[in-house]
Amino acid sequence: MYLKRLFFVDWASPVALLSVSLSFLATPWFLLLNLLPALILPFMWLNYRRLGYWSDGRYFAVRTGLIGHKLVLFPLHKAQSVKVTRTPGQRRRGLATLTIKLAGHKVKIPYVPDLVAKGARDHILRVIFAGHTPWM
Structure with missing residues (x-):
């Protein structure tokens, strides 16, 4: 439950809303923003494991x-x-x-x-x- 809230509510949802609202800027650097939740997930797991x-x-x-x-x-x-x-x-x-x-x-x-x-x-x-x- 902790990881789900942390990942989906705090990271994935804002990034998805930002990428959809700014989809007209479909440059390669902007598309890397969609990978941000996947890059953050291992750090969230490490934080969860230490708690x-x-x-x-x-x-x-x-x-x-x-x-x-x-x-x-x-x-x-x-x-x-x-x-x-x-x-x-x-x-x-x-x-x-x-x-x-x-x-x-x-x-x-x-x-x-x-x-x-x-x-x-x-x-x-x-x-x-x-x-x-x-x-x-």
Whole structure:
């Protein structure tokens, strides 16, 4: 689902609309624009393969990346807010997007099972509100 949305909605559809609307410019360089989604697809696959998350109840880790990888590891009591969002397509398939806001940035985990996202949200909020660990 993640790859389909990323490829068809974010890349292939805009390029197809652009190529149809500008079809009167049928030069060889312009026709190479139609190959752009096919050239982008391997990089989307690499990005999808690197996406992952992990938690042991006290810490949460999110791995992202394209060629290398970026690992964000933080204690749960450092989270400032947690949000679970669902688009209509995700709702039909029982998926959700989990967004965790930290002091410096947001961590977004797309297309996780809805029950997992809601369980992680509830656990993080429980740790934040019931824990007496100092933030600093």
